[in-house]
Amino acid sequence: MTRKQRRLTLILSGLATLGVAVGLVMFALRDNIVFFYGPTELAQKATPGGARLRLGGLVKAGSLQREGDQTVRFVVTDMKQDIEVTYTGLLPDLFREGQGVVAEGALGQDHVFRADSVLAKHDERYMPREVADALKKQGVWQENGSAVAAPAKGGAQAANAK
Numbered sequence: 001m002t003r004k005q006r007r008l009t010l011i012l013s014g015l016a017t018l019g020v021a022v023g024l025v026m027f028a029l030r031d032n033i034v035f036f037y038g039p040t041e042l043a044q045k046a047t048p049g050g051a052r053l054r055l056g057g058l059v060k061a062g063s064l065q066r067e068g069d070q071t072v073r074f075v076v077t078d079m080k081q082d083i084e085v086t087y088t089g090l091l092p093d094l095f096r097e098g099q100g101v102v103a104e105g106a107l108g109q110d111h112v113f114r115a116d117s118v119l120a121k122h123d124e125r126y127m128p129r130e131v132a133d134a135l136k137k138q139g140v141w142q143e144n145g146s147a148v149a150a151p152a153k154g155g156a157q158a159a160n161a162k
Helices: 002-031 039-044 131-137 155-162
Strands: 035-037 050-058 065-066 071-077 081-086 101-105 112-120
Touching: 035 039, 039 050, 039 081, 050 131, 071 131, 081 101, 101 131
Parallel strands: 035 050, 081 112
Antiparallel strands: 050 071, 050 101, 065 071, 071 081, 101 112
16 A cells, blocks of 8 residues: 555545544434524424424413413414414413513424423523524514514604604
């Protein structure tokens, strides 16, 4: 074997070892990879049944319903699209309507999101980064940390006319 062939063999075996290592890491993490969606994105995408994902947005005012001891239903909204969520368990102390929330679980065939964990904000200015980015992209988030309703068509022009 010439020096050039040995070098090429060494490089190829190193790349093969690296590929196997990356493949093993990805295989081990496949169940832990969870995608984040806002309600509008989730409604537009065809997600495979039972796929784990995170749903983030605002808890719609007037949507919280308690069923039994620990089961609750509420609606997560981004002011354009609503997704109904059902959760069984203890809600965080700071969970309430009109506040930011991230629910982790799966979307059922009936388009009801079944959450197995719910995360709420921890102070009056906090909003999970993914939720805030999704709301900013939709134009319903202000920089001071509060959500605003999207203006009706022509509403911004009427406000500017005053």
